[in-house]
Amino acid sequence: MRVNGAGAHLTTMPHYRGRFAPSPTGPLHFGSLVAALGSCLDARAVGGEWLLRMEDVDAPRCTVDAADAILHALDAFGFAWDGSVAWQSERDAAYAAALGQLRERGMVFPCACTRRELADSRLGVATDGASIYPGTCRDGLPAGRDGRAWRLRVNQEHVQFVDRVQGAVECDLHHEVGDFVLRRADGVFAYQLVVVVDDAEAGITHIVRGADLLASTPRQIFLQRCLGLPTPDYAHLPVVLNAAGEKLSKQTLAAPLNTVQPLSQLVSALHVLGQRPPADLVESSLDEFWSWAISHWSLALVPRQAPL
Numbered sequence: 001m002r003v004n005g006a007g008a009h010l011t012t013m014p015h016y017r018g019r020f021a022p023s024p025t026g027p028l029h030f031g032s033l034v035a036a037l038g039s040c041l042d043a044r045a046v047g048g049e050w051l052l053r054m055e056d057v058d059a060p061r062c063t064v065d066a067a068d069a070i071l072h073a074l075d076a077f078g079f080a081w082d083g084s085v086a087w088q089s090e091r092d093a094a095y096a097a098a099l100g101q102l103r104e105r106g107m108v109f110p111c112a113c114t115r116r117e118l119a120d121s122r123l124g125v126a127t128d129g130a131s132i133y134p135g136t137c138r139d140g141l142p143a144g145r146d147g148r149a150w151r152l153r154v155n156q157e158h159v160q161f162v163d164r165v166q167g168a169v170e171c172d173l174h175h176e177v178g179d180f181v182l183r184r185a186d187g188v189f190a191y192q193l194v195v196v197v198d199d200a201e202a203g204i205t206h207i208v209r210g211a212d213l214l215a216s217t218p219r220q221i222f223l224q225r226c227l228g229l230p231t232p233d234y235a236h237l238p239v240v241l242n243a244a245g246e247k248l249s250k251q252t253l254a255a256p257l258n259t260v261q262p263l264s265q266l267v268s269a270l271h272v273l274g275q276r277p278p279a280d281l282v283e284s285s286l287d288e289f290w291s292w293a294i295s296h297w298s299l300a301l302v303p304r305q306a307p308l
């Protein structure tokens with residue numbers, strides 16, 4: 001995947017609907033706050049809507065406690081979303097329908113490969129760490145093997161788009177990713193499918209999220225085209241790293257947000273997003289914070305990477 005150049009700027013805004021889509025696998029940390037704040041401000045600054053979706057499709061990894069903690073933290077930080085929260089765990093029928101549509105058109109195929117077999121194929125890994133698919137089952141399952149996962153056929157697809165922060169992105173899906181999974185061997189619908197189906201269903205026009213998801217975007221755009229769905233505008237925000245240079249996450253033991261003192265963390269998140277809040281904003285109220293942040297939001301100031 002090539003990422004190259006400065007971001008394009010949004011000009012007219014007939015209609016803007018954004019969203020924040022956390023996975024309730026643990027509490028929000030500072031990196032999630034940056035993504036939530038950036039997506040919310042980008043929507044509110046143009047009078048747009050901002051929705052909240054709980055990405056709890058991967059039931060074994062998600063907990064009700066984590067979802068509650070996320071809702072509580074967002075509330076404590078003064079986030080206000082439009083409408084009610086969408087829950088992916090209630091949407092299996094929609095995901096099955098999308099997969100069914102692709103099946104009818106021969107665009108997906110069952111795959112018997114195990115993780116081990118894929119790792120052994122030595123084609124290397126895609127930018128998100130998954131093995132590049134060698135095409136083993138695309139023309140039929142090997143004798144005596146059962147299909148475990150469902151994969152989308154990727155032919156000679158080059159996907160290009162202009163990210164509003166990261167600039168021009170180009171991906172040769174066939175060589176860099178290969179046919180990718182839409183339904184996992186354990187029956188769970190894959191992130192790539194559910195995010196595309198849900199964003200389209202909700203009428204999302206602008207996706208603003210962490211740059212850790214940039215590698216997934218060409219897949220999602222290709223899938224949108226396969227399903228005849230519109231492609232939203234994308235902006236991928238800088239990813240916050242810890243002192244060891246790792247992305248903040250549950251795996252790297254990122255500290256949960258401190259919901260008792262939201263202002264200092266909100267102001268720090270604004271700095272990561274390249275905004276220039278006055279020094280005394282940290283002593284203001286939540287209302288004053290939001291009103292300053294919305295009226296001064298400038299995506300053009302957002303850096304491609306967080307400062308070290």
Ligand code: GLU
Pocket residue numbers: 020021022023055195209213
């Ligand atoms: N649920 C994903 C996450 O928490 C975000 C999905 C998205 O914004 O597209 O990393």
